[in-house]
Amino acid sequence: MLEVKPRPVPGPARSDPLAGLSIAAAARRTGVSAHTLRYYERAGLVVTAVDRTAGGRRRYQQLDLDWITICTRLRATGMPIKTIRRYAQLVSAGPGNEPERLALLEAHRAGVTAKLAEVQENLKLIDHKINVYRGRLAAGDADQLWAPNRQQPTTPAHTP
DSSP: OOOOOSSOOSSHHHHOGGGSBOHHHHHHHHTSOHHHHHHHHHTTOOSSOOEEOTTSOEEBOHHHHHHHHHHHHHHHTTOOHHHHHHHHHHHHHOTTOHHHHHHHHHHHHHHHHHHHHHHHHHHHHHHHHHHHHHHHHHHTOGGGSOOOOOOOOSSGGGOO
16 A cells, blocks of 8 residues: 655655646546545645645645545545544654554455445346346346236225
């Protein structure tokens, strides 16, 4: 897994805001919207302050892009914003909290693994249904597949 260092990268990669990417370019590069980039910053999900030009425009460095990728992948696997924020805080704090970071990621991994197992079971059912339809279509008796009969009962006691 990509680990982002909590301290700024020395040299021009971090110290020259003009060398970074605009928010639009960062959005294109990371695959998230400019709105999402701003939200990540407001929500406390970034590990370092995003550089700014003299005019106040954001300039994203590779470190920022790498961290945004981590955040979006954690979100894509269902990690709550609150947990990503906690992880970002731990990373930003620097060395000394690695056991807590590990525990956070292991707990998330366990949840993702459980969801994957559930999805795999659901996929088995879908594959079974596909095979049934293919078989019935090939045999020419697809009209025999079960379909609920929604005819209304004829007795007055059962009418809505």
